[in-house]
Amino acid sequence: MTLSLPTWQKRVLLILSGIAVLALFALAFSAGRVSAGPSYPNTTSADAGFARDMQVHHNQAVEMSMIVRDNVTDxxxxxxxxxxxxxxxxxxxQMYAWLEEWTLDQSSSQPRMEWMAGGSGDHGDMAMGAGADAGSMLTSEGLMPGMATGVQLDELRSARGEDAARLYLELMINHHEAGVEMAAAGVELADTEQVRTLATKIQSGQQAEITLMRSLLEDL
Incomplete structure (x- = not known):
């Protein structure tokens, strides 16, 4: 015996069936997106290396700037x-937050500046070029280019007035020149747009500050 449903019930069943199919498609699509997840740089990427090394570089610039701000009257x-x-x-x-978002450690066993090894070698004295040794970029004290030594920082802390101004400008110009080269490598090598954008901003901003600081140094 065949059960015959009223027309209105057939329509309701068809609508419910359609809704169920759409729900299954939506669930499958959502599950696929969740399982795939966002694509983040890995720990050995240029993006991660830039974020780590430039943070260290920046932090020293902040330290020197706050020292001299308290030691000069100009x-x-x-x-x-x-x-x-x-x-x-x-x-x-910003760079700290990136590494947190990417679920990467703020520090790494990877040598400083190694992320620049894949560069074109067109970033001045700092650029290594493919296959170069990261250690060759570091100073004799094992510091990244442009970084002041502990002795220099102590001298800056002790200096006052014009002596402090001159020492700060010399140290910061050198610091910025190295920062500009690192930023140029970041622009070239980073895969993420956010890193390339910040690297470009650092490159142009610090170059402008170098010009200004050289002018102040000449006045001294």
Missing amino acids: ETLRTIAYDIALTQQQQAG
């Missing part, structure tokens, strides 16, 4: 130092 230099400190602290915070 308002122009105090303003510049404070601006550098604020800018680089904010950028360091």
Whole structure:
């Protein structure tokens, strides 16, 4: 015996069946997206290396800037130092947040600057080029290019007035020159748009500050 349903019930069943099929498609699509997850840089990527090394570089610039701000009376230099400190602290915070988002450690056993090894070699004295040794880029103290030594930082802490201004400008110009080269490598080698964008901003911003600081140094 064949059960015959009223027309309206048939329509309801068809609608419910369609809804169920759509729900299954939506669930499968959602599950696929969840399982795939976002694509993040890995720990040996140029993106991660840039974020780690530039954070360290920036943190020292912040330290030097806050030291000199307390040791000089020249308002122009105090303003510049404070601006550098604020800018680089904010950028360091961005890079810290990236590594957290990418679920990567803030530090790595990978040698400093090794992420630059795949570069074209067109970033000045710092650029290694493919296959180069990361250790060859570091100073004799094992520091990244542009980084002040412990002795130099102690001298800056002890200096006052014009002596402090001159030492800070010399150290920070050198620091920025190295930062510009690192940023140029970041622009070339990073895979993520957010890293390339910040690296470009660092490159142009620090180059402008170098020009300004050289002018102040000449006035001294």
